[in-house]
Amino acid sequence: MAEQAVQPLVYATYPDLRDKRVVITGGGTGIGSELVTAFAGQGARVWFLDIADEASHKLADALSGSAHAPQYRRCDLTDLNALAAAFAAIDQEAGGIDVLLNNAANDDRHEIDDVTPAYYENRMAVNLRHQFFCAQAAVRMMRKQGGGVILNFGSISWHLASSQLSLYMTAKAAIEGLSRGMARDLGADNIRVNAVIPGAVRTPRQQALWHTPEEEARILSGQCLRERVEMQDVAALTLFLASDNARRCSGREYFVDAGWYGA
């Protein structure tokens, strides 16, 4: 099947995002790399954490001419000591964090019969645990400065009951509960917490691993809109939610899925 031509998207400009200190997990590839690009384009100061060194360095190089060149920091987010050290180093360098985008994840497929206790723990570490501890580290800085924004990336998958993803979906369902709980506890500190819920987004990894004409047709027939969701569509929603335009948005889930109710 021929690839669809992607309509170019021009991001809105949010003046309050200029010079904001933004930390993006999993910013080296996929949706995260578009988030890095979009926030750098707003004039924000971006730090991104990842383990994909080659892609991350390449991205940082490509964006080095931005108003503030995005900074790549290698950090395996399943290692909580490394995570704490990365946030401490950013705090020292930036003097705080205004926006945290908890984006890193891994949606490897798995069969229920093959799951061992170690694999279960690993999937929770890759997809859920770091969101809490990154938020905890960021919140300590945000409280001191009088506020901030945390956006946790969930997934449409568990809303649709997708197959071969039960652990990923367990983590992604929990992220919506985590987001609501944090929004309640942190509202008095002027910290907004929301969940961003992407649908089937056309990323290099998705296209390389799971793209078939049948899958493309299944997605399009399940969506209200008959166009694929692009990484830019996720970044556009994220820019809005991170900006002051969304100042009364907290404790909710925001879908960017072309209205995908399954097929």
Ligand SMILES: NC(=O)c1ccc[n+]([C@@H]2O[C@H](COP(=O)([O-])OP(=O)(O)OC[C@H]3O[C@@H](n4cnc5c(N)ncnc54)[C@H](O)[C@@H]3O)[C@@H](O)[C@H]2O)c1
């Ligand atoms: N692509 C989709 O269709 C889709 C759909 C629903 C939800 N999402 C969510 O959107 C977010 C981004 O998805 P994506 O498709 O761009 O993912 P991706 O797999 O393409 O990229 C994830 C990034 O996270 C990094 N990462 C993974 N494990 C890490 C670790 N232990 N430490 C540091 N970095 C690590 C990877 O290196 C990679 O750069 C995820 O939260 C995902 O669950 C994506």
